[in-house]
Amino acid sequence: MTDIIRTDVLIVGAGPVGLFAVFELGLFDMKCHLIDILDRPGGQCAELYPEKPIYDIPGWPSISAQGLVDRLLEQIAPFKPDFTFNRMVSGLEKLEDGSFRVITDENEVFEAKVVVIAAGGGSFQPKRPPIPGIELYEGKSVFYSVRRMEEFRGHDLVIVGGGDSALDWTLNLQPVAKSVTLVHRRPEFRAAPDSVxxxxxxxxxxxxxxQVGQVTGLTGTDGHLSAATIKGPDGDTEVSCTRMLPFFGLTMKLGPIAEWGLNLHENLIPVDTEKFQTSVPGIFAVGDINWYPGKLKLILSGFHEVALMAQAAKRIVSPGERIVFQYTTSSTSLQKKLGVAG
Amino acid sequence: MTKLTFIAHDGTHFDVDAENGSTVMENAIRNAVPGIEAECGGACACATCHVYVDEAWTEEVGEPEAMEEDMLDFAYDVQPNSRLSCQIKVRDALDGLVVRVPARQG
Known part of the structure; x- marks a missing residue:
């Protein structure tokens, strides 16, 4: 069994709300570890719209989404949070002492006294392209990522898409595969001009x-692909292939959290508005993933939620300890934690 | 007010009054037109508000900009008259505009 990673608070999701949770929890001396399916912090802000301005962050008339993420990282740096990227949480189990054991899709094991779900719209997962029957081939001859290049050796490969993933893998797998056909709906690409x-x-x-076109059909038996139909400007053509890699971007899905035994409300997690706790004591949900009467999916609402959640989390992490409400402006003990005490 | 017509995939017509300056997507959401998801809320970041502009209107509506073309790569069954409805601003000249909702969004 792998080493167990222990922390006070395990935060699922490293978007803006998950990041700010580190700050509020840190003021109460709780150590945080964040897990995210993306390869970097920031969630939707970093993945979907890094360069777009946000106009409703108090004190910032306009700030880019990535700019907000960068400043949050700077703000929480004194609390030295740990990050695990490229992982999806899969299992959750309540232990006898009341703490939680969380397992990732790569079998890392975490134990925490408190779990905070800050998973936004859910985990980013590859988008299934709109090709009828494609699910029959997934995992056998249609793949959404390249884990081992050897999987493609000697195969007739069709790659679909026009972004960096599609172009990079076209170039990298060309020497390995028997043949490579790239299919994109237009001759212009989103990918780096150099790769194009x-x-x-x-x-x-x-x-x-x-080939310019859209894949509209697949042929094969028992999940083993033999050909793809491509609808191009001059009609349909058929391309022989035994492997396909579609790159249609990412979509968000609640994923395995749905199986954790929490009450759900239309794929959102209902919480109370005092502690932002779920139906399972010790598990909190903050930001876009939670639901309560009047809920607004705003970053600023998420920031408010984590401040209140931190109070409740502290009672679980340090039972019996008196919680003193303090301002960062005047409290020397908080300023010491932030590394700014004079 | 500018009149817009959405034709859902099942053929149902939705005639709506739209304010100039609003986006076609916002009017679809406000009037609960089925098949327009607008996951990202209008940031041109998701391609789930894809519509087909009626042939009679393609010239007046115009061509998508480069960023919108990039997002259309993620849409389902993209046609020459495909647009993301969050990127079409309602104005007087679009009075009577007809758009069709595709079978699915991505």
Whole structure:
């Protein structure tokens, strides 16, 4: 069994609300570990709209989403949170002493006295392209990511998409696969121009094939692909293939949290508005993923929620300890924690 | 007020009065037109408010900008008259605009 990672508070989701939870919990001396399915902090702010301005963060007439994430990271740095990226939480189990054991999809084991779900719209997962019957091939001949390049050796491979993932894997798998056909609905790409130029150069040398169009059908038996139908400007064509990699971006799904035994309300987690606690004591839900009467999915609402949640979490992490409400402006003990005491 | 018509995938017509300056997507959501999801809330970041602009209106509505074209890559069954409805602003010249909702959003 792998080493157990122990922390006071395990935060699921490293978006803006999860990050600010570290601050509020840190003021009460609780150590936090954050898990996120993305490869970096920021959640939707970093993944969906990093350069877009947000106009309703108090004190910031306008701030870019990535700018907000960067400043939150700076703000929580004194509390030295730990991060585990590229992981989805899968299992949760309540232990005899009242704490929680959480397992990730890569079998890391965490134990925490409190779990805070700050998972926003859910975990980002590859979007299934709108091709009828594609689910029959998933995991056997259709894959949404490349875990091992060897999986593709000697195969006729179709890659679908026009972003960096599609172009990078087209270039990287070309020497490994028997043949590579890239399919994208238009000749312009979102990917880095350098990769696009390389791809066109390889097409010129007939080292790969690029087709403008949309994949509309798959042929095969028992999950083993034999051909894909491509609807192009001049009608349908059929391309023989035994592997397909569609890159259609990411979508958000609640995922395994739905199986944790928490009460749910239309894929959201109902909480009380005093502690933001779920139906399971010790598990809290903050930000876009929670629901209560009057809920607004605003970052600023999430910030308020974590401040109240931290009080309740402290009672669980340090039972019996008196909680003193203090202001960061005047409390020297809080300022020491923030590393700003004079 | 500018009149818009949404035709849902099952053929149901939704005639709505839209305020100039609002987006076509906002009017779909406000009037509960089925099939418009608008997951990202209008940031041109999700491609779940995809519509087909009626052929008679494609010229007046205009072409998508580069960022919108990029997002359309994620939409289902993209046609030459495909647009993201969050990127179409309602104005006088669009009075009577007809858009169709696709079978599914992504």
């Amino acid at each position: 130029n390389k791809m066109y150069a390889m097409q010129e040398m007939k080292e790969l094939d690029f």
